Amino acid sequence: MQDIAIETRHLNKIYGTIHAVKDFTFKATKGEIIALLGPNGAGKSTLMNMITGFLSPTSGQILIYGQNIEQNSEQTKVQIGFLPEGAPIYPDMTVKMFLNYMADLRGASKDSIKKAIDMANIGEVLTQKVETLSKGYVRRLGFAQSILNNPPILLLDEPTDGLDPNQKEHMRNLIFSMREDKTILISTHLLDEAEAICSRIIIINRGQIMADGSCDEIFKITKTKSLDAAFKKLTCE
Numbered sequence: 001m002q003d004i005a006i007e008t009r010h011l012n013k014i015y016g017t018i019h020a021v022k023d024f025t026f027k028a029t030k031g032e033i034i035a036l037l038g039p040n041g042a043g044k045s046t047l048m049n050m051i052t053g054f055l056s057p058t059s060g061q062i063l064i065y066g067q068n069i070e071q072n073s074e075q076t077k078v079q080i081g082f083l084p085e086g087a088p089i090y091p092d093m094t095v096k097m098f099l100n101y102m103a104d105l106r107g108a109s110k111d112s113i114k115k116a117i118d119m120a121n122i123g124e125v126l127t128q129k130v131e132t133l134s135k136g137y138v139r140r141l142g143f144a145q146s147i148l149n150n151p152p153i154l155l156l157d158e159p160t161d162g163l164d165p166n167q168k169e170h171m172r173n174l175i176f177s178m179r180e181d182k183t184i185l186i187s188t189h190l191l192d193e194a195e196a197i198c199s200r201i202i203i204i205n206r207g208q209i210m211a212d213g214s215c216d217e218i219f220k221i222t223k224t225k226s227l228d229a230a231f232k233k234l235t236c237e
Contacts, residue, residue, distance in 0.1 A: 003030055003065065005079075005153050005183035006051060011060035013046050013207075020046045024060070024206040030152070033175065033184045035194035038204035039235050044187040045085050046207075048155050051185075052082045064153070078106075081146035083139075085157040085187075091131035095122060095141055098130060099148070108151040112146065119174060120144035121167075135162035143171070154178070157187040172197050191227050201227070203234050210234040 004027050011024040021043045028034055036044045046214045049055040053063055053069050053076070062069045064076035064119045090098055103113050117123050119214060125133060133141065139162045146154060159175065160168040188194055194201050195215055203211045203218065211218045211234055215227055222230040 004028070004038065004063075005030055005065060006185070007061075007063040007066075008051070009045075009063070010063040011047070011050065011062065012041075012058045012193055013050060013055065014058045020207050021050070021057075024207070024209060026209065026212065028183050028185060030181070030183050031179060032200055033186065033198045034200045034202060035198040036185065036187045036204055037189065037191070037194045037201050037231065039189060042204045042235070043207035044204060045157055047204075048157050048185065048187055049084070052155060053077055054084075078149070080081050080153045080155060081149070081151035083142045083146045083154075083156045083159055085161070089130050089138060089141060089145075092129060094127055094129055095133070096126040098141065099144060102145045103148050108148040112150065116144040116148050119147065122172060136164060136167055140167070140171075141164060141235060152182055153186075154182055154184045156184065158189075160188075160190070160193060161185060168193075191231060195227050197210055205235040214222070 006028040008024050008026055011071060012023055013212055022046060036047065038044055046055065050057050053073055064079050067076050069076045071217045079155065087149065099113050099116065107167040120143050122137060122140050122144060125137055130138065143159060156175070160171050163171060172193065178184065186198065200214060211221050211230070218230050219225060222233050224233060
């Protein structure tokens with residue numbers, strides 16, 4: 001039986017009158033690439049920020065390899081690499097300085113830095129300041145920092161946002177290549193991205209799970225023949 005890497009139990013996040021995440025219960029295991037698919041404001045980023053410990057849930061539990069993140073914060077956070085939607089990267093640092101700094105924080109080796117640079121394909125901008133980078137390079141730098149210590153869990157919030165078509169293909173292939181020894185959770189609103197690289201899709205709307213399964217399983221639930229039709233049926237009604 002595969003280890004359960006991530007588990008949420010009746011997770012809720014409430015901001016005043018807004019129920020951003022509502023009774024969210026799911027499990028993710030090693031080898032899965034799961035797409036959190038939903039429109040803007042569906043609760044995808046809020047969910048990811050709670051799983052990583054950046055946000056506290058209003059109620060419910062989050063377990064990382066069976067450990068409650070509120071009771072075992074340090075032990076659980078080290079298991080997770082996170083690329084947030086608006087990656088907080090120091091603009092006055094060079095790319096190399098930033099990666100060295102993040103590697104020191106995480107106890108990652110110089111070999112790990114080099115591997116992350118090669119995987120993210122950012123070697124040509126190492127001496128540039130972050131503030132001079134294009135949006136695509138900033139995104140790739142954010143991805144590089146998320147894999148520095150080779151975490152078994154990756155949470156990637158809109159990982160291809162700002163990338164050109166060739167860069168998107170490179171990033172998607174890279175994510176797909178890491179599937180065997182990791183649990184990967186991707187937040188996206190791109191249907192082709194979810195269908196191309198993800199083994200499982202969770203469609204979210206208004207903070208709730210509307211469907212959870214493979215493309216074929218979602219088609220059966222919605223009685224449709226395309227992910228686009230299923231998505232519209234579950235998020236627009």
